[in-house]
Amino acid sequence: MPKKIKQFHLIIFGCQMNMSDAERLATVLKNLGYEETKNESEADLVGVIACSVRQAAVDRIYGKLREWQIVKEKKPLVTLLSGCVLPADRKKLADKFDLFIDINHLENLASDLQNIQPEEKLALPSFFSINPSYYSDYRAYVPIMTGCNKFCTYCAVPHTRGRETSRPSQDIIAEVKKLLQANYKEIILLGQNVNSYGLDIKDEIKFPELLQKIDKLGDNFWLKFLTSHPYDMSDDLIAVMKNAKNLTHYLHLPVQSGSDAILKKMNRHYTITHYKKLIKKIRTSIPDIAISTDIIVGFPTETAKQFKETLDLVKEVNYNTAYFAQYSPRVGTAAAKMFKDDVKKEEKKKRWQELNKLIGKQSLAFNKKLVGQTSLVLIDQNKKIDKNYLNLGKLANYTTVKITTKKSIKIGSFVTVKINKVLNWGVEAELSTSFPRRRESH
Ligand code: SF4
CATH class of the missing domain: 3.40.50.2300 (Response regulator)
Incomplete structure (x- = not known):
C-alpha cells in the first residue's frame, strides 16, 4: 500500500x-x-x-x-x-x-x-530564508524584521520574539520581485517596528531606502507596511511616502493613549505633543493620507480625566479608523509586575464603548467624504445573488467596498469604481471607466 x-x-x-x-x-x-x-x-x-x-x-x-x-x-x-x-x-x-x-x-x-x-x-x-507558500495569490505579507527593542510595558513581543533582527534587504527585494512576477497586487511589509529596519545590520540600507527600492520594482501594485512606532517615524520616511508611486497613502500609527502620564507608564518614548506634531507634519506633506491607530483603554492607574485626554486626542487627530482594546495584564510583561490592574472591568467597558462610538462616527464621516470619488478597489470576494453578483473589495485604506454587477469580477484584480453611497460597514460603488482621481486612492 x-x-x-x-x-x-x-x-x-x-x-x-x-x-x-x-x-x-x-x-x-x-x-x-x-x-x-x-x-x-x-x-x-x-x-x-x-x-x-x-x-x-x-x-x-x-x-x-x-x-x-x-x-x-x-x-x-x-x-x-x-x-x-x-x-x-x-x-x-x-x-x-x-x-x-x-x-x-x-x-x-x-x-x-x-x-x-x-x-x-x-x-x-x-x-527568514524560508520562502512561504502564501495563503493568498494576490496579497502577500512579507516579513522584513522580527522582534522589538522598545519594551512597551504592556507588550510581550520583546520577550516572545526577542530583539530586533532585520532580514537582508536583497532577500526581501528578491521575494517581492518574485511576487510581482506572479502578479501579486498587494505587498505588505511586516515587522513589529518597521522604522527600525536595518539598524541592527552594519552596512544595511534603512527603511526609507528599502521602500524606495521595492517601489521601483513594478507599476501596478499596492505597497504597505505595518507597524510604525511614532518615536522612529523619520522625515525621510514621510518624504518617501509622499513620492513613491506604489506606496499607498495609508498609515497605521499606534498612539495607545492620549495621556503623557500613561504613555510614560507604558514606556512609549514619546509625548502627545510629539505625536501631534508628527501627525501635522505627515498631513501637511500628504494631505489625503488615511491614518489609523491602536489604543488601550483602562491601562493601570488611568483616571477618567486621562481617558478624556485620549478622547480629545482622537477628536483632534480624526482617524479614519482605530483598533482598541481593554487592558488585561499578561503574565511576564513589565506592566503586570509593576502595576495593579486597578481600573474596574465595568469602567474599562464603559470607556471602550465611548471610544467605539467616537471612532464609529469618525469612520462614517471619513467614508462620507469618499462619495463621488473614483478609486481603485482590490476585489476579495464575489457571490451570485439572484441574477447579480455581489463583489466585495477593499480600498487602499482598507475601507470595504460593495459593488453589484451583472458579471462577477475576478478575485485579486484591481477595478476602478465610483463611490456612490456610505454603508454602516463601508461604501457602495459602481464600476467606472475613468481613471482614479488620485494616484494615492489606488
Ligand atoms: S508594542 Fe510594539 S513597539 Fe512596543 S514593545 Fe510591543 S512590538 Fe515593540
Whole structure:
C-alpha cells in the first residue's frame, strides 16, 4: 500500500505577523512531505499560531486543546503550538502540546517532529530564508524584521520574539520581485517596528531606502507596511511616502493613549505633543493620507480625566479608523509586575464603548467624504445573488467596498469604481471607466 500523505491544518489566533509565521511554518511542513488541508478533522497534525499577548487568545488555545484531546482518543494526532507565546504561557502550555516551535527557529521543526515520530529527515534553513507558500495569490505579507527593542510595558513581543533582527534587504527585494512576477497586487511589509529596519545590520540600507527600492520594482501594485512606532517615524520616511508611486497613502500609527502620564507608564518614548506634531507634519506633506491607530483603554492607574485626554486626542487627530482594546495584564510583561490592574472591568467597558462610538462616527464621516470619488478597489470576494453578483473589495485604506454587477469580477484584480453611497460597514460603488482621481486612492 502506498504511504498515506500526512496532512496538516493550522489555526491563527493573532495578527498579520502570525499569519506570515503560519505561511512560513506551512512551507516547512510541506518540505517535510505534509499536505495542507482546510478540513481540520482530516489532519494528522494540527497547529495553533497564536499571540498569547491577549487573554482571549489564550482562552481559545485551551478551547482547541480540549477539542483535540477528544480527537486523540480516536486517532493519532500531533498538536503544535507556535507564534508569539509568552514564556509564562509557554511553561503552562508546552506540556499540553506535542510540539512547541520557537518561530525564530523553524529549522528545529524537522528534528522535533522526528523525535516524536521517526520519519523524514530534512536540514532546514533559518526563519527568514524560508520562502512561504502564501495563503493568498494576490496579497502577500512579507516579513522584513522580527522582534522589538522598545519594551512597551504592556507588550510581550520583546520577550516572545526577542530583539530586533532585520532580514537582508536583497532577500526581501528578491521575494517581492518574485511576487510581482506572479502578479501579486498587494505587498505588505511586516515587522513589529518597521522604522527600525536595518539598524541592527552594519552596512544595511534603512527603511526609507528599502521602500524606495521595492517601489521601483513594478507599476501596478499596492505597497504597505505595518507597524510604525511614532518615536522612529523619520522625515525621510514621510518624504518617501509622499513620492513613491506604489506606496499607498495609508498609515497605521499606534498612539495607545492620549495621556503623557500613561504613555510614560507604558514606556512609549514619546509625548502627545510629539505625536501631534508628527501627525501635522505627515498631513501637511500628504494631505489625503488615511491614518489609523491602536489604543488601550483602562491601562493601570488611568483616571477618567486621562481617558478624556485620549478622547480629545482622537477628536483632534480624526482617524479614519482605530483598533482598541481593554487592558488585561499578561503574565511576564513589565506592566503586570509593576502595576495593579486597578481600573474596574465595568469602567474599562464603559470607556471602550465611548471610544467605539467616537471612532464609529469618525469612520462614517471619513467614508462620507469618499462619495463621488473614483478609486481603485482590490476585489476579495464575489457571490451570485439572484441574477447579480455581489463583489466585495477593499480600498487602499482598507475601507470595504460593495459593488453589484451583472458579471462577477475576478478575485485579486484591481477595478476602478465610483463611490456612490456610505454603508454602516463601508461604501457602495459602481464600476467606472475613468481613471482614479488620485494616484494615492489606488
Ligand atoms: S513597539 Fe510594539 S512590538 Fe515593540 S514593545 Fe512596543 S508594542 Fe510591543
